[in-house]
Every structure is written in C-alpha cells, then in structure tokens.
Amino acid sequence: MSGRNSTAMIATLGFVTALSGFLIVTVFQATKPAIEENKRLAIQKTVLEVIKGATADKHFIINEKGELLEAVPGMKGINVYAGYDAQGKLVGVAAEGSAQGYSGSVDTIYAYTPACECITGIKVIKQTETPGLGDKVITDKHFVANFDKLEAKVNAAGDALANAIVAVKHGAKQNPWEIDAISGATISSKAIAKGLNNSAQDVLPKVVPLLPQIEGAQP
C-alpha cells in the first residue's frame, strides 16, 4: 500500500471523526439543559403524584452518616423527596426503589406515609418489561391497588422493616405487607416488590428518626 494512500485514509477518518465530535458536542451542549429539566420535572411530577395530597415538594439527601441535607447537584447519598400539603404540613416521603425485572431494571418511586407507617403509592419511572404483559405493573388496577396501603413498619430495633415486603402468587395475599402479583407477569411483579423491599429496608429506618427535621424544613 502506498504511503500516499494511507495518509489519505488517516486524514479522511481523522476529519470525519473530528467533525462528528464537534457535531455531537454541540448538540449535547444544546440539549443538556432541556434533558436535565425534563428529568427533574419528571421526578417532581412523580413525587407530587405519588404522595397523595402533596402540593409542594423538597429534595433531600441522606449522607453516609445518616444526616439529612438539602440536595444540591452532584451530592452523593440516598435521595429522599418530602411532600407537603397546602398548609405546609408533611404528608409523606418518597424514595427510589430499583430491581432487575424480566428484561432490565424496573425503577420505581414510592411514597411512605408516616401516619400509617405504610407505603401509599408507587410509580414506575423506568421499565423495559414486555409491552402488554410486564408493563401491566403500571396499568393493572388490581395490582396498583396493592399500594393503596402496604404495611412498611420499622421494627423495634429501628434497623430494618418488621416484615419484609414480598410478592405472592396471584390471589394468595393474606398479610398487609404482601403484594398480590399479576398472573402472567410474576417476574415483573416480583421486581417491583424486591425494589421496594431493598430500598425500604435501608431507607425507612434512616428516614423515620429524621421525620421531625423533614417536617420542620417545609418550603
């Protein structure tokens, strides 16, 4: 292969990749604020929907030491969203759950109501389950009703839940902390339960002692 030919090849590829890089960076910069705003709005909308009766929300982060901090971009820790009603009273706290489903992770935001020590709503924010089957976890009325009042009491020691949240076979629900699975979408139902349980076991024992502080921080 002649030297001239290789130079031409390198020059072409170099030029095209440089042009490509330039275009991508331009579009990335141009769309970044819109994308971040979309994500923030999506989460805020979800938080206000999932915490029933909430009209205002505030984003907190619980750091490794278990301290409650007001969220600023780039901060590491557990995300906790507090929902307040029109009078500025704390009505619920929302947190994120995530677990492996049938074809990818199923991410949820759930609301915890301190008054009844239970989970009072969930919203799926990201899922790639089979359309028409696994995505029933969002649309199936009977399944969604599981989360009207799902018990999530913190145990006496204050380090975990008193009863783990589990998904049971369709129609076999007996205890208030069990989730009645959708028949035909058991794996997706279980993913929701697992995501909730993993998150609630960790987050709720940390959130409960901080509730007065969250209550006092209303916007």
Place this chain on the structure above:
Amino acid sequence: MSLIKQDDRITVDTFLEGIWRENPVFVMMLGMCPVLAVTNSAINALAMGLATAFVLVASSLLVSLFRNLIPSEVRIATYIVIISTFVTIVDYTMQALSQEVYNALGAFIQLIVVNCIILGRAEACASRNKPLKSMVNAAGMGLGFTLALLCLGVVREILGSGSLFGLPLFSEQFQPWVVMVLPPGGFLVLGGWLLFFEWLKTRKQYA
C-alpha cells in the same frame, strides 16, 4: 448495485422509489429488527420511523458531499462514524423533546446505527450521486420506512391493545389480542402485509 443508474436528473421516481417500488420493509426486507421490535404501538412506530428517516437523510447528505474524498478502503468505517453521529444527535434530541417516547423506544434508538437501510443507502446511492439527489432518495426511503412501520404499528395496536395512538377504540368488553403486541404478533402482521402486497402485485400482472 448497478441498478442505480448514473443519472443526475432528479425525477419523481427518485423520491417514490423508496415508498413503493423499493420499499425498504415490504420489498427489500431490510431493517427487520426495529420493524418487528418497536411496532407494538402506532406512536412508537411513528417516532422510530421519523428518527430513522432523519438519520437517513442527514447521513446521505454528508456521505454524498464527501463521496469523492473518501478512500474506498475506509468507506464503511467512515459511513459508520457519520451514521452514528446523527444517531447520537437523534438520541439527545428525543430525550430533550419527550422523555416518555424516549423511554418507550429504549435501546432501539441507539440501534439505528446498525440499521442496514441506512448503510445500504450510503453505499448504493449517496456514494454515487450528488447531494440533492441522494437526499431526495433518502427522504423517500425514510418515508417508505416510516409508512411501513405505521402499517404494522396501527394493526398491532388496534388488535393488541384495542387503541390507536393511545386512544381507546372499543368498549370495556373488548378482550385485547395480547399476542399482537408480543414478538410473534410482529411476525404475523408483517406476514399479513407481505401477503397483501404480493397479492396486489400478482393481480396487477394478470389483470
């Protein structure tokens, strides 16, 4: 590849070719992966079709502009870089426009990179024709692809979910034909459409 004549004239046929005579889905049978995977609802089919059409037109323009500069040894690599650039642009733009549609299409937006319709157009048309003609041809192909996806998406959504563009069509008693939104439904509906077009063609021949 000799099918594409070295002719600079842009005719109606340059545009219509992709919609009917050489429809990428129903005639050339290209890009079957997104055709079967994301056509479970009309809105997904439309978004996917438009995204692909944009990548197709934009990459055809660039490939055509650089067609005399690209050494043939590295042409495929160059095409892939150009195509993936526009796919990334579509990816960001769609995320900025609608998080919901973006979530519904998932990985299939990124997978436009390996859609053989686009590479096929770059190789067979854009690398041999002037920019305008390449773009017109690519726009026709993109529209043909979008229409084909819509053909599948509309049928699958009506039968599988009982709705169209998310609006319910039937009363509560309608029992959705769930298999239609699952992968087998994609094959069944595609088969149905292919039979229909083949029947049309045969009827025309013997008429």
